[in-house]
Amino acid sequence: MRKLTYYIACSIDGFIGDPEGDATAMYAFVDEEFFGFLAAEYPETIPTPGRRQMKIDDLPNKRFDTVVQGRASYELALKEGITSPYAHLREYVASRTLGESPDPNVEIIADDLVGRVRALKAEDSGLDIYLCGGADLAGQLVDEIDELIIKTYPIVQGSGMPMFASGFSITEFTLESTRTFGNGALVRNYSRKR
Numbered sequence: 001m002r003k004l005t006y007y008i009a010c011s012i013d014g015f016i017g018d019p020e021g022d023a024t025a026m027y028a029f030v031d032e033e034f035f036g037f038l039a040a041e042y043p044e045t046i047p048t049p050g051r052r053q054m055k056i057d058d059l060p061n062k063r064f065d066t067v068v069q070g071r072a073s074y075e076l077a078l079k080e081g082i083t084s085p086y087a088h089l090r091e092y093v094a095s096r097t098l099g100e101s102p103d104p105n106v107e108i109i110a111d112d113l114v115g116r117v118r119a120l121k122a123e124d125s126g127l128d129i130y131l132c133g134g135a136d137l138a139g140q141l142v143d144e145i146d147e148l149i150i151k152t153y154p155i156v157q158g159s160g161m162p163m164f165a166s167g168f169s170i171t172e173f174t175l176e177s178t179r180t181f182g183n184g185a186l187v188r189n190y191s192r193k194r
């Protein structure tokens with residue numbers, strides 16, 4: 001089985017965006033050192049327009065070949081006229097309202113979200129699945145998540161969109177690695193205890 005990895009940016013107090021989900025306050029921490037790390041370790045998590053702008057569009061996928069995101073997260077790209085924000089990956093967008101996919105590279109998951117994700121995990125591939133968010137989708141898929149990669153930026157928000165929109169339930173993870181950066185950012189990798 002390949003892994004479903006929730007790879008997410010958050011504040012020190014665990015929020016992935018402001019109360020509406022806007023995460024732009026975190027962009028300031030993607031400085032030269034941090035971007036260099038992302039490009040070297042997780043180039044496929046950088047959306048296609050950013051890869052083109054930074055002239056790294058030819059970098060091969062290292063960790064993931066598939067991305068799963070909720071319609072609200074996908075909507076951010078759609079609003080910019082981008083129908084395939086991760087054109088270098090197989091893209092799945094969960095939505096009961098979008099209907100037909102606006103892009104041939106994007107497949108809509110309208111029902112049986114957990115079953116579809118389990119089927120993706122069961123595929124024979126050397127690369128894993130990038131769960132992009134947001135909180136709603138991650139909350140529904142929490143039992144399927146095998147790995148967390150949490151990019152924590154040195155800000156406290158007080159309130160905002162949580163990492164998971166789900167009920168109270170304790171799930172244990174094992175810390176696998178930690179990496180710190182000059183600007184105070186921290187990236188922690190956790191694997192799920194099964």
Ligand SMILES: NC(=O)c1ccc[n+]([C@@H]2O[C@H](COP(=O)([O-])OP(=O)(O)OC[C@H]3O[C@@H](n4cnc5c(N)ncnc54)[C@H](OP(=O)(O)O)[C@@H]3O)[C@@H](O)[C@H]2O)c1
Nearest residue numbers: 009016021070071072073094095096097133134135136137
């Ligand atoms: N900090 C970060 O790294 C990061 C990363 C990603 C996203 N975000 C933020 O997260 C925010 C969005 O998060 P969110 O929690 O509001 O929404 P979301 O999880 O991105 O998307 C929710 C939508 O997904 C669809 N959906 C959910 N469950 C489904 C199911 N079981 N079957 C089919 N479709 C399903 C529904 O779409 P329909 O309404 O169309 O049915 C639902 O409205 C954005 O503002 C973004 O900035 C932050």
